[in-house]
Amino acid sequence: ETGVTQTPRHLVMGMTNKKSLKCEQHLGHNAMYWYKQSAKKPLELMFVYSLEERVENNSVPSRFSPECPNSSHLFLHLHTLQPEDSALYLCASSPSPGQGDVNYGYTFGSGTRLTVV
Amino acid sequence: SQQGEEDPQALSIQEGENATMNCSYKTSINNLQWYRQNSGRGLVHLILIRSNEREKHSGRLRVTLDTSKKSSSLLITASRAADTASYFCATDARGSQGNLIFGKGTKLSVKP
Helix, strand or coil, rough: CCCCCCCCEEEEEEECCEEEEEECCCCCCCCCEEEEECCCCEEEEEEECCCEEEEEEEECCCCEEEEEEEEEEEEEEEEEECCCCCCEEEEEHHHHHHHCCCCCCCEEECCCCEECC | CCCCECCCCCEECCCCCEEEEEEEEEEEEEEEEEECCCCCCEEEEEEEEEEEEEEECCCEEEEEEEECCCCCEEHHHHHHHCCCEEEEEEEECCCCCCCECCCCCCCEEEEE
């Protein structure tokens, strides 16, 4: 275990469903991230939270809605998704710039494999 | 926007051989990191090299960084079948507040 836990591991949902992905870390990190990994594409940074505030939103469609209730938990709420949204969704955490040495790597969860049918 | 670009896209070697993967990037960086991903799993951080460093070692891994050429290489010595995975470079660009941008990765296959 890496210290970053993502649930569920697999999710199949219809285009009209609403579901949520969950990420939890107990590493004392203040920054959390959502990445999307599609086949044959680089990892795409979706959202960044630092000290529970969203600091970046990379032109992600509004059908993806993040939530960070505290520094240990991050959610990605999904609604009316499209088949092209099928991908591996990865959560990561890292010390934020204000927390000691900024030059740490990220710690990733194992991901949620999402299939939209 | 994509920052790191790995080369080659795929690499197949025999156990015991060395594997070299390269990464090129476009903008000034604070640091460059290498990650490994086993099929369908999360990424695991391998090594970080700062912009003022030229070489770094960790076990069988050796990373070099040439900021004048905006490139880095990852060398895995005496490879093992268990090294089979995808390897990604990621750059922490200056002014990015620590947000990493990843390349498409190199898929390494080590045959026993």
